[in-house]
Amino acid sequence: MWAVVIAAVLAGGSGVVPAVSAEASTWRYAQLPPRVGFDSFGHVAAGGPKDIWAAGSNPDLLEHFDGRRWRSMPRPSGPITALSAASPRDVWALTAGKAHRWDGKGWKAVRSLSKSAYVLLAAVPGGAWVSEQGKLLRYDGRSWRTVPTPAKLEIGGIHARGANDVWVVGRYKSGKAVYDDIEGGVPAVLHWNGRALANVPVAAPAGIRSVLQLDDVTVGKRGELWLAGYSVLDGDRLPVLHRSGSKWTTRTPPRTTPPEKIEPDGAGGVWFDYGLDQPLWRSRAGKWTKVAAPKPPPGRAFGLFTHPGSGVTAHIPGTRLLVRAGATHVSPGRLMTPETSERAQKSTDRMLMTGPYG
16 A cells, blocks of 8 residues: 555656566655755665655755655754664664754754764664664653673674664674784674663674674564675675574575675565666565666766765665665766866756665
């Protein structure tokens, strides 16, 4: 049902650009009013099919889908650097030095943060989790509490499935260098059950175990665990780790490299995301399905000036759909950019789509 509703409202029946795929799926664009400037969405979050948010910059912008239409929203002060939603009254955003909460009526700065620290964010019903320079904090709607973490834990990602179902991933540093001053370690996964943060043992191949930094996790309906990350040596993405029962394997779609991001498919499987200009792969029940890359609107191409395949993706809870956001631009003309000696783009406009349908 929600697929039909979202498709009809987002696409509006006009300007819909279907994408051909192996299973006749389509991607449908939101009909967004034009804006002045070279704008792009850099963050997207979904609390449900009637609660989707997208944030961008140049100029700063924040837009929301309420189940009927997209509209511009008030913004917290400063450019948004992270965005997460658990419900229409539990939307969180990070700006430089602040964590803000949307309560359904307006934004309120809830906590001050370091302006230079690497900060991670995950909204939960009634609160949020924040990691700041390795320190893990939990907001329960009334106060902030420090969550004790094991020694030498380097946090790479937080994934909240509920207030009492939060996953924290990263790695445990070993203290021993694997190259120059880069420390080795082992992958780390911890699970919060509402009372404590418990360690989950991870089996990874010897060739990647000491350099793997986990930054993404998806949990299947039957407890399947999918873990994605990158090499601390060179930043390259590494194969996804998969746990089914007690068995661990590595997973990569046929004839492809490891994905940039993984997202649940809403039916017990997981999507492997390679960017807007690349095919999307799904793994479910041990089978792979390929969905062709969406086609940009006529006369336009995906991405920003330096990242043609860039974009952000999030699963829409309660559906089997993804929401994907970024930008499209007019194909390069004859005008050259002096700084790069490359053909200049005539315009860059924010873009948002949902799917795959079919």
